[in-house]
Amino acid sequence: MTRNEVRKRSRDARLGQAIRAVLLSTLLMAPAVSAGAEETKPLRFCADPTNLPFSSDDPGKPGLYLEIGQAVAEKLGRAVSYKWYKSYFGKRTVRETLLSKQCDAMVGLPLVDDFMGPAVIFSQPIAHEGYALVGAKDCKLAGIDDLKGLRVAVQYESAPQNLLxxxxxxxxxxxxxxxxxxxxxxxGKVDVAFIWAPVAGWLNKTTYDDKYQVVSTEGDGLLWKTAIGFAKASGALRDEVDGVLPSLQPEIAALFAKYGVPNGAPVKFGQADRTTSSTGVSEPTTVGQATTTEKPVQTAAATGDIKAGRETFNGTCAHCHGPDAVQSERRIDLRLLKKRYGADMEATFWKTVHEGRPAKGMPSWKDVFSDDELKNVYAYLQTLQTSDSSN
Ligand code: HEC
Incomplete structure (x- = not known):
C-alpha cells in the first residue's frame, strides 16, 4: 500500500468515530465543563502575528486561520493560547514550533504528500489556497483564453508567471x-491580476470596496488543499479535531466570507483549460461575495450538473455520508432517499439541507452553498438511488 492508501484507510476508519463524536457533541451541546484538567488545558496554536488575512496578534482582527482554530477549540471545550512565530509556514517554522512542542497545532498547513513526510499529520482538509484572477466584475474570467490580448499582472517567480x-x-x-x-x-496599468488569492480577496474587501471579482484557479501549482497540522504523536488530538470539523463547516464558510478569502469552485487552468462541465457551459466563478439571497426553492429535478454535484458532495457531505454516498449506516445512507420518501424525496432533500436537523447532527447548509450548488448535489444523488444498498 502506498502512504496515500494507508492514510485513506485510516481516514475511513476514523469516519465512524467522527460521526459518533459529532453526534455526541451536538447531544451534549455545552462544552465539557466536567472534563479533567488535562482536557481543559488551552489548545496551543503556533501562528504568525503579522500575516493577515490568516493570522494576527490584533485581537480585534485575529485572521481566518486563528478564528478557525478558536472555533475548533471552543467545540472541544478548550481555551486557546498562541505561540507567535514571525514567518510564513515554511518547513523551518514548522520544525522550530510544532515539532519542537511549542504548540499543539498549526492551522493552514499545505496538505501535500511531501510536506514534512510522516513527522506532520493532518486533519481533514479545511480550505484551498492558491492563485486567483482578479478583474472587473463584468470581465469574463473562465479560462486562460479569456486573457488573450489583455495586460496581466503576475507575481515574480510564481506559478502564474510560469504558466503564462x-x-x-x-x-x-x-x-x-x-x-x-x-x-x-x-x-489601470493592467486589466487583470493573476496573484496570490487570499491576499487579493482580503485587499479587495478591505481596501478596494469589493470592486473586483476574485476567481480561484486550478492547475499545476495553482491550488492546493490546506489542513490543520499536528506533530505525529498527536494522533488522538487530530482525531478529536476531525470529529468536530464537519459540524463547523457552516461557521468556517462564514469566516472565509468575513475575510474575503476565496473558497469557491475554482476555474480550471493550464493543461485542462476550457474544461467544460457536463452541462457544456463553463461559467466564471465569482468568489468572495455573498451568494445570492433567498430564491424560490422547489426547482425542477435532474437539471443540475451531476459532476459538479458530486464534487460538492465528496468535498463536504462525504465526511458524514460517505465518499460517493457509499455508507453502511442505513440511517444516513443517501442512496435510499427515493425508497424512503418516494414522491417526497425532493421536498425532504430541500427541507433537510436548508434547515438541517441540528439535534441529530445534520448541519444546515443554506448559508454555505447556493441553491444552484445544492441542486447539483441533488441531481448527483438522484443518479445513485437504489432500492437496497448491499454494502
Ligand atoms: C456532520 C455530519 C453531516 C454532514 C457534513 C452532512 N450531513 Fe446530512 N445528515 C447527517 C445526519 C446525522 C443525518 C441524519 C439525521 C437524522 O437522523 O434525521 C443527515 C441527514 C441528511 C438527509 C436526510 C436523510 C434522510 O433519509 O432523511 C439529507 C438529504 C442530507 N443529510 C443531505 C446532506 C447533504 C447534501 C450534505 C452536504 C451538503 C450533508 N447532508 C452533510 C449528517 C451530516
Whole structure:
C-alpha cells in the first residue's frame, strides 16, 4: 500500500468515530465543563502575528486561520493560547514550533504528500489556497483564453508567471507582491491580476470596496488543499479535531466570507483549460461575495450538473455520508432517499439541507452553498438511488 492508501484507510476508519463524536457533541451541546484538567488545558496554536488575512496578534482582527482554530477549540471545550512565530509556514517554522512542542497545532498547513513526510499529520482538509484572477466584475474570467490580448499582472517567480510565460498573446506585467498587483489593477496599468488569492480577496474587501471579482484557479501549482497540522504523536488530538470539523463547516464558510478569502469552485487552468462541465457551459466563478439571497426553492429535478454535484458532495457531505454516498449506516445512507420518501424525496432533500436537523447532527447548509450548488448535489444523488444498498 502506498502512504496515500494507508492514510485513506485510516481516514475511513476514523469516519465512524467522527460521526459518533459529532453526534455526541451536538447531544451534549455545552462544552465539557466536567472534563479533567488535562482536557481543559488551552489548545496551543503556533501562528504568525503579522500575516493577515490568516493570522494576527490584533485581537480585534485575529485572521481566518486563528478564528478557525478558536472555533475548533471552543467545540472541544478548550481555551486557546498562541505561540507567535514571525514567518510564513515554511518547513523551518514548522520544525522550530510544532515539532519542537511549542504548540499543539498549526492551522493552514499545505496538505501535500511531501510536506514534512510522516513527522506532520493532518486533519481533514479545511480550505484551498492558491492563485486567483482578479478583474472587473463584468470581465469574463473562465479560462486562460479569456486573457488573450489583455495586460496581466503576475507575481515574480510564481506559478502564474510560469504558466503564462509561453503565451505571446498575453502581455505580462511582473509585480513583486499581491499588493502591487492590486495597485496596478486599480491604477489601470493592467486589466487583470493573476496573484496570490487570499491576499487579493482580503485587499479587495478591505481596501478596494469589493470592486473586483476574485476567481480561484486550478492547475499545476495553482491550488492546493490546506489542513490543520499536528506533530505525529498527536494522533488522538487530530482525531478529536476531525470529529468536530464537519459540524463547523457552516461557521468556517462564514469566516472565509468575513475575510474575503476565496473558497469557491475554482476555474480550471493550464493543461485542462476550457474544461467544460457536463452541462457544456463553463461559467466564471465569482468568489468572495455573498451568494445570492433567498430564491424560490422547489426547482425542477435532474437539471443540475451531476459532476459538479458530486464534487460538492465528496468535498463536504462525504465526511458524514460517505465518499460517493457509499455508507453502511442505513440511517444516513443517501442512496435510499427515493425508497424512503418516494414522491417526497425532493421536498425532504430541500427541507433537510436548508434547515438541517441540528439535534441529530445534520448541519444546515443554506448559508454555505447556493441553491444552484445544492441542486447539483441533488441531481448527483438522484443518479445513485437504489432500492437496497448491499454494502
Ligand atoms: C456532520 C455530519 C453531516 C454532514 C457534513 C452532512 N450531513 Fe446530512 N445528515 C447527517 C445526519 C446525522 C443525518 C441524519 C439525521 C437524522 O437522523 O434525521 C443527515 C441527514 C441528511 C438527509 C436526510 C436523510 C434522510 O433519509 O432523511 C439529507 C438529504 C442530507 N443529510 C443531505 C446532506 C447533504 C447534501 C450534505 C452536504 C451538503 C450533508 N447532508 C452533510 C449528517 C451530516
Amino acid at each position: 510565460a509561453s503565451r505571446d498573446d498575453i502581455q505580462k506585467v511582473t509585480v513583486l507582491s499581491p499588493d502591487e498587483g492590486m495597485a496596478a489593477l486599480a491604477q
